[in-house]
Structures are given as C-alpha cells and as structure tokens.
Amino acid sequence: MNVTLRQLKIFEAVARHLNFTKAAEELHLTQPAVSMQIKQLEQAIELPLFDQVGKRISLTEAGEELQRYSRQISTQLLEAEQVIAELKGIRRGRLNITVASTANYFVPRLWATFRMQHPGVMVSLNVTNREGLIRALAENEADLVIMGQPPEDMDLVAESFMPNPLVVIAPPSHPLCDARHIPLQRMKAETFLVREQGSGTRSLMERVFAEKGLEPSTPIEMSSTEAIKQGVEAGLGLALLSVHTLEMELALKRLVVLDVEGFPVLRDWYIVHRAGKRLSAVAQAFRDFMLQKTTDIVHVPEV
Numbered sequence: 002m003n004v005t006l007r008q009l010k011i012f013e014a015v016a017r018h019l020n021f022t023k024a025a026e027e028l029h030l031t032q033p034a035v036s037m038q039i040k041q042l043e044q045a046i047e048l049p050l051f052d053q054v055g056k057r058i059s060l061t062e063a064g065e066e067l068q069r070y071s072r073q074i075s076t077q078l079l080e081a082e083q084v085i086a087e088l089k090g091i092r093r094g095r096l097n098i099t100v101a102s103t104a105n106y107f108v109p110r111l112w113a114t115f116r117m118q119h120p121g122v123m124v125s126l127n128v129t130n131r132e133g134l135i136r137a138l139a140e141n142e143a144d145l146v147i148m149g150q151p152p153e154d155m156d157l158v159a160e161s162f163m164p165n166p167l168v169v170i171a172p173p174s175h176p177l178c179d180a181r182h183i184p185l186q187r188m189k190a191e192t193f194l195v196r197e198q199g200s201g202t203r204s205l206m207e208r209v210f211a212e213k214g215l216e217p218s219t220p221i222e223m224s225s226t227e228a229i230k231q232g233v234e235a236g237l238g239l240a241l242l243s244v245h246t247l248e249m250e251l252a253l254k255r256l257v258v259l260d261v262e263g264f265p266v267l268r269d270w271y272i273v274h275r276a277g278k279r280l281s282a283v284a285q286a287f288r289d290f291m292l293q294k295t296t297d298i299v300h301v302p303e304v
C-alpha cells in the first residue's frame with residue numbers, strides 16, 4: 002500500500018470534520034488540494050473512504066478502519082518526537098527568551114503549549130521594548146528574541162512567523178468611528194497616546210506620519226501599552242498599536258479600529274538570534290515550534 006504520512010494527516014482531518022472545506026481550513030490548504038489527496042489515497046488503497054449523499058459525507062467501512070490506524074500512527078509519531086527530544090537534551094533544558102512588550106500578549110500562550118510537550122523545560126522570559134531587545138542581542142543575553150522589526154545593521158538570523166498588523170484605535174464614542182477612508186492628514190487634529198522613546202511601535206508611528214510630512218500634535222507619552230489602551234478608552238486620545246495587544250478590547254468593543262488611509266500597516270513578527278550563535282536543543286526546538294505552530298495557536302484579529 003503506497004500511502005504517505007501527509008495523505009494520512011489530510012484524511013484524518015477530513016474524517017474528523019466529515020467536511021472537506023473545514024479540513025482544508027484547518028490544514029491551510031485549498032479544498033481542491035484536499036480532495037485530490039483523498040482521491041489519490043483512495044486509488045492507493047483501491048477502496049472508497051467516504052460516501053457522499055447530497056452534501057453530507059460519511060466514512061465507509063474502509064474509511065473507519067483507516068481512521069483507527071491513522072490515529073494510532075499520529076500517537077506513535079508524537080511519542081517518537083518526545084523520545085527524540087529527550088535524546089537531544091530538550092527534556093531538562095533551560096531557555097532565555099527576550100520578547101517585545103507587544104509580543105508579550107501572545108508568547109506566554111505559545112510557551113504554555115510548548116511546555117505541555119516538554120514539561121521539564123525551564124524558561125526565563127524577559128519583556129522589554131525594541132531598544133532593550135537590540136541591547137539583549139548586542140550583548141548576547143538571550144537565546145532567542147521575539148520582535149517586530151529586526152535591525153538591519155546587525156548580523157542576525159531573523160525568521161518571520163506571523164503577520165503583525167498595526168492599527169489606529171479610538172474609543173467607541175469617537176466621531177470618526179463610522180467614517181470610511183479617513184485621510185492620514187485628518188490625524189493631525191487628534192491627540193495621540195504614544196509609547197516611550199525606544200519603543201518599536203513608537204518609531205513605526207513616527208515613520209508612517211513623517212512619510213506624509215505629519216507630526217501628531219500634543220502627543221501624550223506612556224511607557225506601557227496597557228496604560229495607552231486605558232487612556233484611549235477613557236477618551237484621552239487615539240493610539241497606534243499592534244492588533245495583538247487589542248484582542249480582548251476589540252472583542253468586547255471597548256475600542257474601535259479606525260479606517261485610516263494607509264492602515265493597517267502590515268508588518269511581521271520575527272524570531273531572531275545572532276548569526277553564528279549555536280542554539281541549544283531547547284532553543285532550536287522552541288524556534289521550530291514557533292515557526293510551525295504559532296498561527297494554529299494565536300488568532301490574528303481581523304481588521
């Protein structure tokens with residue numbers, strides 16, 4: 002029987018959802034790609050795996066048998082991964098991660114999932130702004146750094162792992178909330194709550210505004226994203242923030258994303274280390290985990 006692990010993984014998802022579209026979404030594939038793989042699998046085993054009546058699909062007897070085996074195979078693969086990890090020394094490893102204060106909103110969630118697979122691993126998580134991240138890289142203090150925009154003048158390995166849209170936010174009572182295509186120039190009349198010097202979010206904001214020859218009038222400086230969100234909610238002014246810091250406020254409609262020209266600004270999150278640095282087995286495993294799993298675990302709010 003000429004069956005690949007990839008085909009079994011796709012089959013397992015379709016069998017679980019009994020729905021090709023949902024399986025395709027979960028696997029980040031197109032629906033025709035999923036159907037094609039299932040067709041090839043059926044050709045390989047020479048029996049149909051699904052029955053279709055109208056729009057509903059169900060497993061055939063062969064499908065049910067294959068589902069049982071594909072579950073066993075996934076469990077065995079997971080076990081093999083754990084055993085190999087132990088051999089590589091991940092089991093009792095230690096990891097120093099330094100993350101941007103804006104990444105702090107999702108990194109603990111990723112770490113929690115990683116730790117379920119490697120319960121013996123210890124972490125020290127240092128949260129700082131962009132200036133602090135660059136210092137940690139320069140002084141080789143961190144195994145891995147998670148940041149918005151890696152500096153170009155350092156010799157680094159930087160890999161992007163998730164989109165990072167930045168938006169302008171306002172309280173729901175703000176007169177611009179229902180406006181469409183607000184010109185960036187209109188922002189000149191607004192008070193902005195800005196992060197401290199040294200913050201990546203702040204320097205991005207300054208760059209976007211400066212490109213249009215704008216300087217927000219009377220900015221109010223606050224060194225914490227939480228304080229900025231509270232300030233915007235209280236009507237002190239507007240702010241520019243990564244959507245990852247806003248998940249709860251947007252869901253509860255305590256803050257609103259304004260439709261401003263040029264926004265959202267689409268950036269990426271990066272996992273970074275110095276070029277030439279030898280990553281420990283744990284650092285390597287966490288880096289691989291982040292590159293493969295982040296977008297399954299962290300939801301990027303729609304804006």
Ligand code: PGA
Nearest residue numbers: 101102131149200201202
């Ligand atoms: P910061 O993070 O605003 O907390 O510095 C964003 C970044 O790394 O660019």
